[in-house]
Amino acid sequence: MTTPTAKTPNSYRTGPDEHGHFGIFGGRFVAETLMPLILELEAAYNEAKADPAFQAELADLSAHYAGRPSPLYFAERLTAHFGGAKIYFKRDELNHTGSHKINNCLGQILLAKRMGKTRIIAETGAGQHGVAVATVAARFGLPCTIFMGATDVERQKPNVFRMKLLGAEVRPVTAGRGTLKDAMNEALRDWVANVDDTFYIIGTAAGPHPYPAMVRDFQSVIGQEAKQQILEREGRLPDVLVACIGGGSNAIGLFHPFLDDLDVDIYGVEAGGRGLDVKNGHAASLNGGRPGVLHGNRTYLLQDEEGQILEGHSISAGLDYPGIGPEHAWLKESGRVSYVSATDQEALEAFQLCTKLEGIIPALEPAHALAYAGKIAPGLPKQAIIVMNMCGRGDKDIFAVADHLGMEI
Amino acid sequence: MSEADLQTRIAEKFQALKAAGRPALVTFITAGDPDLATSLEIMKALPEAGADVIELGMPFSDPMADGPAIQAASQRALAAGQTMAKTLQMVREFRATDNDTPVVLMGYYNPIYVYPAEQFVKDAKAAGVDGLIVVDVPPEADDELCIPAMRAGLNFIRLATPTTDDLRLPAVLQNTSGFLYYVSIAGITGTQAPVKERVHRHVARIKQQTDMPIAVGFGIKTGAQARELASGADGIVVGSALVNAIAESLTENGQAGPRTVANVKAIVAELSEALTNGASH
Ligand SMILES: Cc1ncc(COP(=O)(O)O)c(C=O)c1O
Numbered sequence: 098m099t100t101p102t103a104k105t106p107n108s109y110r111t112g113p114d115e116h117g118h119f120g121i122f123g124g125r126f127v128a129e130t131l132m133p134l135i136l137e138l139e140a141a142y143n144e145a146k147a148d149p150a151f152q153a154e155l156a157d158l159s160a161h162y163a164g165r166p167s168p169l170y171f172a173e174r175l176t177a178h179f180g181g182a183k184i185y186f187k188r189d190e191l192n193h194t195g196s197h198k199i200n201n202c203l204g205q206i207l208l209a210k211r212m213g214k215t216r217i218i219a220e221t222g223a224g225q226h227g228v229a230v231a232t233v234a235a236r237f238g239l240p241c242t243i244f245m246g247a248t249d250v251e252r253q254k255p256n257v258f259r260m261k262l263l264g265a266e267v268r269p270v271t272a273g274r275g276t277l278k279d280a281m282n283e284a285l286r287d288w289v290a291n292v293d294d295t296f297y298i299i300g301t302a303a304g305p306h307p308y309p310a311m312v313r314d315f316q317s318v319i320g321q322e323a324k325q326q327i328l329e330r331e332g333r334l335p336d337v338l339v340a341c342i343g344g345g346s347n348a349i350g351l352f353h354p355f356l357d358d359l360d361v362d363i364y365g366v367e368a369g370g371r372g373l374d375v376k377n378g379h380a381a382s383l384n385g386g387r388p389g390v391l392h393g394n395r396t397y398l399l400q401d402e403e404g405q406i407l408e409g410h411s412i413s414a415g416l417d418y419p420g421i422g423p424e425h426a427w428l429k430e431s432g433r434v435s436y437v438s439a440t441d442q443e444a445l446e447a448f449q450l451c452t453k454l455e456g457i458i459p460a461l462e463p464a465h466a467l468a469y470a471g472k473i474a475p476g477l478p479k480q481a482i483i484v485m486n487m488c489g490r491g492d493k494d495i496f497a498v499a500d501h502l503g504m505e506i
Numbered sequence: 507m508s509e510a511d512l513q514t515r516i517a518e519k520f521q522a523l524k525a526a527g528r529p530a531l532v533t534f535i536t537a538g539d540p541d542l543a544t545s546l547e548i549m550k551a552l553p554e555a556g557a558d559v560i561e562l563g564m565p566f567s568d569p570m571a572d573g574p575a576i577q578a579a580s581q582r583a584l585a586a587g588q589t590m591a592k593t594l595q596m597v598r599e600f601r602a603t604d605n606d607t608p609v610v611l612m613g614y615y616n617p618i619y620v621y622p623a624e625q626f627v628k629d630a631k632a633a634g635v636d637g638l639i640v641v642d643v644p645p646e647a648d649d650e651l652c653i654p655a656m657r658a659g660l661n662f663i664r665l666a667t668p669t670t671d672d673l674r675l676p677a678v679l680q681n682t683s684g685f686l687y688y689v690s691i692a693g694i695t696g697t698q699a700p701v702k703e704r705v706h707r708h709v710a711r712i713k714q715q716t717d718m719p720i721a722v723g724f725g726i727k728t729g730a731q732a733r734e735l736a737s738g739a740d741g742i743v744v745g746s747a748l749v750n751a752i753a754e755s756l757t758e759n760g761q762a763g764p765r766t767v768a769n770v771k772a773i774v775a776e777l778s779e780a781l782t783n784g785a786s787h
Contacts, residue, residue, distance in 0.1 A: 116646060126615060126642045128571045130667040130692055133674060272577055278568060285570045290693035292669055390615045390642065391568060403589050404617035405567040 109356035109433050112424060117306020117394075119427035125305040127393045130289045135393075139307040141212050146314065151207060155315075158203050162236070163193045165200075165318065169326035169484070174454040175467075179474035182337065182481035185330075186457070187323045187351060189488045196460065196489035197316060197347040198229035202298060204315035206233040209296035216291065217241035219298045220284040222249055222277035222343075223414035224256025225460075225489060226300030231265035242266045244283045247275035249414055256493055274408050277418050281392055301344025302422035305393025309422050316350025323484055324354050331482055337473065338363045340486040341466040342383075342436070343415050345422035347488035356433060365425060366469040368411035369438035380409035382421040383429050383436040396423045412441035412501065413461035415489070439468035445501055447471060448491065460489030461497065514636040515608040516661050516684035519558055520719040520740060529736040530685075531556060531778050532721050534612065534745030535770070536563035536579035537596055538588025539752060544762040545583070546596050548752070548770050553607045555771040556778025559721075560600075561639065561743065564593055564613030571641045573696035575746040578753060582760065590617055590626070594633040601634035610663060610684075612639040615651065623651050627658035637661035637684045645677045652681050661685075666712060668692045668704070675715055685719040685741065688712065693724065696746025700725050702734050709739050729780025736781055744777055 112119040125135060145151040159165040168191065172184045189197040209217060217234045218241065221227030227243040234241035243260055247269040250257055260267050273279035281299075288297045302312040327335050338355060340348035342365045355361045370379035379385055382397040389398040391406060399407040399419035411417040428434040439447075444461055447468040452458045459467060463486060470485045477483070491498070499506050523530050533552050538545050552560055565583040569576060597609055611630060618626045618640065630638070638660055643651050645664070652662040661684030669692055670678055679686065688709055690700030700722075709720055722735050723743025732742045751773050755766040 125644060125646060127644065128641050128667075129644060129665045129678065130571075130669050130689065132644050132646075133669045133671065272574070273567065273581075282568050282570045286573075286694045289571065290691075290697070292692045387620070390619050392570075393642070395619075398616070400616070400620065402620075404620035405584060406616070 106431070109428070109431065110353060112427065113306060113310050117310070119424045120430060122396050122426040123306055123309060123394050123423035125393060126390045126395065127305045128289065130292065131285070134292055135305050135307070142208060142307050142311050145208055145211055151211065155204055155207055159200070159318065163199045163203060164191060166322040166326070167191050169323055169330065172455050175451065176474070178450070178454055179471050181474040181479065182477035182483045184470055184474060185327065185335070185482065185484045186487040187319060187484060189319055189347065189486060190460065190463070190490035194229045194232050195492065196225045196229070197319060197350060198226045198300060199232070200318055200350065201300070201312050201315040201346060202229040202233045204311070205296070205298040206237050206239070209239070209298070210237060212296065214294060214296035215239060216295045217298060218244065218284050218287050218295055219300060220244045220277065220280040221300060222246070222280065222418065223493060224249070224253040224260065225415055225493065227265070227267070228256050228259050228263070230298050231260040231263035234265060235263045242268055242287065244268050244270050244280040244287065246277060246280045247271045249276055249280070252414060253493070276408055278406060278408070285392070300346070301418070302346040302349045302424060303344045303392060303394060303396065303420055309394065309424055312346050313349045313353055313424060316346050317353045319347065319350040319486060320352060320354035323351060327482065327484060334358055334361055335482040335484040336362060336477070337481070337483040339466045339470045339483060340365060341416065341462045341488065342367045342421060342425065343462060344418050344420065345425045347486050349422060349424055351486045352434060363434045364469060365434055365436045366465045367436060367438040368413060368416035368465060369440040370410040370412070372440060373438060377407050378410050379438070380411040380417040380419070381438045382419060383425065384438055386419070388426070391420055394423045396426045397421050412444060412497065413465065415460070415462045416465065437469055439465040443468035445498065448498060457487065458491035459487055460491045461494045463488050512656060512659060512661065512683060514659070514661050514684060515606065516559065516610070516636050519608050520685060523558060524740065529739060529781050530558040530719070530721060530741030531774070531781055532559040532561055532723070532741050532743040533557040533748060533774055534561040534563060534743060535748055535752070536565055536576065536583050537593040538565060538583030538586055539579040539749070540582045540756055540760065540762050540766070541586040542588065542592055542596065544766055546599055547767050549596065549600050550603065551767055551771050552774060553604060555774035557607070557774055559608045559610065559741070561610045561612045561745070562593065562597065564590065564611055564617060566614040566617060569614060571694055573694045573746060575696040575749045575753065579749040590621060594629055597633040597635055608636045609634060610637040610639055611635050613641070615640050615642050618651065624654055627655045627660055631658045631660055635660060637663050639663045639665070639687060641665070645680060648681055656681065656683070663687055665689050668708060672711070675712065679716050679718070682718065685721050686712065686716065687743065688720050688722045688739065690722050690724045690726070690735065695724055698725055699731070700735060705735055706738050729776050732777050733780045742781065747773060
């Protein structure tokens, strides 16, 4: 038999293996204190996943609390503007709390409850995940502590206030440089010190196994709905999927149900910041980083020659994470998904364009995805279909945008 | 002889101390804190002050298992330009005058992974390192670092914690050699104080499964604490207290001060004295 390489797997949807590996990526690189906890979490998640009662409760909350399914919207005027492929938005910005983050938080809080945990912790960057966690914690009556870099607390005041209104304790993290990765370090430290009662709701498809797979599963509702909706609407699958990439949760949620539909081209859009050639001026882990180990998994990281982690930069606080979920690292190496980038400037332009032409104020994160969709749409035939994940709304970003445009609010 | 039995300065030291009826004082400092020259001076002063084993921290930007004191030490070292090459060079220079005190490098995986690991274990051994403690590489990933380290002749020292139950303990012990590091609290370095009775219970429980020496660490600050926690164990690890002594001695602009080395020596001497006297009572 001549199978020289196992490069093209039979399916792109079978990962991870039992140790949490996607190819060489993923795994469980955590301190011993946490090891028994994540093994327990994995067992509890596997049980819950197979339990129809758990799935039914999640589906009910998704429908009546979060507002799913989110619509699939034909962005007619943007389509006309770009003059090529039809652009559809998967409108997860309409979810309760304003982004896709709620999909994952509902799943994890149900799991926390099932495991008998009585305290919730989480990290947040822009505050979208923090708000979603504070929301579900309020809904289920559990106390929660949100770790947020001190720099981000300053930058994202409205979300900080929202979390406080929802009853969360927001703990500013001054360690390191006070941004998202430092908040995640601090959440892990808290977890190590509160192993008995605490559940850590990680906000993206990263961290030690089983988080990347679990977060993906909870976010896959995006892609499952999108697939059904586009089939109903157009009678066929899309030609292209586009989503922005921070840690990768909204993207993997849209992509995963389509990974084995090989005629669908898939693009993940990283934050190009001031440009990929600017040292530490972007947050494009896949395009401008190298494999390494951080926060419990092996993946692409922004790091220097010594293996010290860099902060990265993006106009969007939700994208400036120096890592990326391990499944994306594997999808990049296997060639199934193309990872590209959009700069701060391109995202700002897309933000304004979308607002003016569609009456939808996007978050700066999906504005990156739209910027890239706008680049490829003109080169595609008019009957081609692009589905883009509009994973968050831009209310949180109006101050940052005003600042960049030199406008007074 | 299996690889796990490999004899380094660590095994010799623990055997000698056992014969002398005294627990080992394992001291932690971060390489390059507050600067390379001062750090080397501190390292050289440690054995004379009473340290039996030296743990040398490899600074990392994201020390997830460490409290504020060691986080700050890492940042001071990195700000002063510490690199892995400089850390290994430090060990080499230390070995020029001390061929007896075991040196264990402690840190996180990423700087080793990018070195890369296979080369790192060889270079570390050649520099005079005896063992490695890498916080975020669990037994499940032994193939990556633990096995290559053993092949290179380095002890791979693992942490057991209050959450490591009897079911999991054999996996933790399996490829561990030199000594086992018992983490006295569920938590990070330099924060809560351990509860003596609880530590004794856990150490006794682990002793039923291994003959390896056990050193107890995390949260030990004073001689009295060290003495209490050492009973039933084979050694005590002190880190944050030394690192704090460095921090408190720095000048206003964060440079080494006139008492930086002396401060560390004083606290090590106090700890050593407590352990020595405690053992003879
Ligand atoms: C609206 C929105 N989109 C995207 C992200 C990035 O996360 P991920 O890549 O996990 O979807 C965030 C994170 O805060 C966000 O708020």
